[in-house]
Amino acid sequence: MRDFLVVGGGVIGMMTTLQLADAGHRVTLVERGECGKEASWAGGGIVSPLYPWRYSMPISQLSRWSEGFYPELSLRLLEETGIDPEYRQKGLLYLRVDDEGRALDWAREVGKPLERVGADFLYAKEPQAAPGFASGLWMPTLGSIRNPRLAQALRARLSAMSRVELREGVAVERLVIERGRVSGVASREERFNAECVIVCGGAWAGQLLETAGVSVPVRPVKGQMILFKAPLGLVERVVLMDGRYVIPRNDGRILAGSTLEDTGYDKSLTAEARESLHDSALRIIPALSDCSVERHWAGLRPGSPDGIPFIGAVPSIDGLHINAGHYRNGLVLAPASTRLLVDQLLGRTPIVDSEPYRLSV
Incomplete structure (x- = not known):
């Protein structure tokens, strides 16, 4: 029996598996298609909320923790797999921001580099930007990553790890619950057993949890x-x-x-x-x-409601955990949200207060 079973092979599921395997645990990752080919592949790869000053504190906390993670991860994956996730940190230009004052106030409050720039600066950075702007906002620290390459690299790394069993093309149909505790999952053809099950199924997470009588608004x-x-x-x-x-x-x-x-x-x-x-x-x-x-x-x-992900134990079912509901910010929040859950799983001090992400059923 494996220590952990992760359901869902997107960036959230693969990063969770990588951290658990790095910590010496045996992990099975089950994905109904091919790892990284759903939302993780389809997004744009900006590693910040589009307008970060418009988000609530729970999202901002995870976003700020995650911000510096991708350069290191990209270098690691390139070295270990030969696949370059193409992390680029060349900043972000905002054009026509209605709440510019709010944005600048937020930046001062959290210590984030963000400034109002004039036309000369704007068009020096991006000569092909739409003409006629007298000013814009400039965030120099913003980065982006080529998310399909990131997913390929994560998959390649997990495939090479002896502590990881990667099972693709397996459609999990239900959670197996015995005497109030999860003991695994079942597809039409087979059953997978584990001490702990983590649902990272993205937009499909709610469907799977419903098989255990758990309602999650994803x-x-x-x-x-x-x-x-x-x-x-x-x-x-x-x-x-x-x-x-x-x-x-x-x-x-x-x-x-x-x-x-x-x-x-x-x-x-x-x-x-x-x-x-x-x-x-x-x-x-x-x-x-x-x-x-x-x-x-x-x-x-x-x-999910307000875009705040559900991260942590599922009440009433021992051994069952969830990490889902990231809405538009799955890639943005993945480093922090997976670290937060792994901290809980391994009994470590969590990086942020876990209460805002707790699932209530």
Whole structure:
């Protein structure tokens, strides 16, 4: 029997598995498809909430703890797997921020570098940004990561670890509960036993917990994105305007996103969303009108009340834990939220107070 069983192979599940294995534990990770191919693959890879001053303290605490984690993780994974997650720290330019005063007050309060910059600075940083702006906000510490590469690297690292059993293509149908304690999970074909089960199923976490009579308000929220094939250097850093953004990659490609759609588990693509994303991208970077759209895709975010994830033990069922409900900030919060849960699992002093993330049933 394994020490831990993790259900869900996104970034949350893989980072949890990595930390437990690093601590010397035997872990089975079960994923219904291929690890890292759902929301972790579909997002943009910005490692900060889009407008961090608009979020509550529980999200801000996890975000601030996570901020410096990705450079070290990227270097580790590159060394161990040869796959470069392409962490870039080139800052973020905000255009047309309605609550600029609130943003600057927040930055002073938390000690975050954020400043109002003039047109000369703005266009020196991004010459192709939409013309006509007299000022903007500049956050120099913001980074982004190429999330599909991050997922590939995490999967490769876990596959090479002797303490990890990675099982993909296994659709878990129910939790196995015996005398008030979880003893494993079951698919249609087989059963997996473990001393402790951790549900990291993203938008599907609520469905699985319902099999144990536990109701968790996590729902799917669709997001569509497009990818431009652009010349190298057209855009060098993340640019955000009116809630939409463009994100450059090391090979010149530029992501534009994203939509927010309450359509259940439907991941179908729509022409309306593609057109809306295309128009938003061109309003931010007009030169993208000369670039072709290479891809268009959708993913399902795990929506939760106020975007605050559920992290910790599931009441009334011994050995069962959850880490889900990160909404738009799964990648942003993953380092801190997984560390917080692993601290609880291993009896360590938690990095932040765990109470705001506790599941009440």
